[in-house]
Amino acid sequence: MEKLKMKSHITLIVGVFCLLPSLAFADPPVSIPPKGMVLVSGGVYVMGSHKSLIELNPGDLFSTDRHALGPENPAHNVEVDPFFIDTHEVSNRDYMKFVQTNKVREPLYYKDPNFNNFKQPVVGISWKEAQSYCIWKGARLPTEAEWEKASRGKRSIDYPWGNESPDNTKLNFNQEIKKTTNIGFYEAGKSDYGVYDLAGNVSEWVYDWHSPEFYLFSPKKNPVGPKKGQYKVIRGGNWRNNSEDVKMHYRNATVPSMRNKTLGFRCVQSKNAPPTKYPNPK
Numbered sequence: 001m002e003k004l005k006m007k008s009h010i011t012l013i014v015g016v017f018c019l020l021p022s023l024a025f026a027d028p029p030v031s032i033p034p035k036g037m038v039l040v041s042g043g044v045y046v047m048g049s050h051k052s053l054i055e056l057n058p059g060d061l062f063s064t065d066r067h068a069l070g071p072e073n074p075a076h077n078v079e080v081d082p083f084f085i086d087t088h089e090v091s092n093r094d095y096m097k098f099v100q101t102n103k104v105r106e107p108l109y110y111k112d113p114n115f116n117n118f119k120q121p122v123v124g125i126s127w128k129e130a131q132s133y134c135i136w137k138g139a140r141l142p143t144e145a146e147w148e149k150a151s152r153g154k155r156s157i158d159y160p161w162g163n164e165s166p167d168n169t170k171l172n173f174n175q176e177i178k179k180t181t182n183i184g185f186y187e188a189g190k191s192d193y194g195v196y197d198l199a200g201n202v203s204e205w206v207y208d209w210h211s212p213e214f215y216l217f218s219p220k221k222n223p224v225g226p227k228k229g230q231y232k233v234i235r236g237g238n239w240r241n242n243s244e245d246v247k248m249h250y251r252n253a254t255v256p257s258m259r260n261k262t263l264g265f266r267c268v269q270s271k272n273a274p275p276t277k278y279p280n281p282k
Helices: 002-024 092-102 127-136 144-152
Strands: 037-040 043-047 076-080 083-086 203-209 232-235 251-254
Touching (some): 043 144, 076 144, 083 144
Antiparallel strands (some): 203 232
8 A cells, every 4th residue: 555655656756857848948928028019909999080981981992182182081990910019219229229230321310410329219210221120120010900009099089099189298299399219208198008109200211012902902801911012001191290290090001212300110929920031121
């Protein structure tokens, strides 16, 4: 009987030690964000303005007005998979590591004292340069749908923080400061997921090519813009924009070669692996 008990104890101990390696070296849960990122849960949300298709003037959908390049109508249901997104816009400090490592050109305004503080968001870079940086970091630019999901959360709201009118405690806008502010400055303006500066400070490059009619024909699951185009979509408003143009559903677009002092970016990671090589941004 004593031998039987001892054999049982030995078997139990051996069994526990056999389990230890798998516990100690198991892959981390997919919900643990990489450093500097937060998890945005997947799911269905209403993308675009609050107007449904039946409420719209048909002429608005196909307007050729340059200011209306990015119509955000109609409101439509979209489903996205979970993803990680940068908590902050990419800073001068982080972007210059990319420049120095890869011997690529500096941001256009890097020598301008109004825009070159290492804590300010990098500006003066093209779409290709932004995407190249993200791929270098093992990430990519967010799609429009991912960007708006990170901003909106699960609510039907106008701004990342809710429906309260914008003011200088929540964002940098309306040319009140006349330059960018340091990333992470506006605690009251972050989204439900804890993402900063999705309204104001700098507008942000996203992955998609622009089409003014895309919301009419957008896929319901993980939508991405057209396969080609003339303009790339930018989102988020910036330090020059008024209260209407910093609303989360506001869309604009510009040529991918554009490098100006109001346009920056952030990156995302998801199950959709990025390319292993980044395009030469020169």
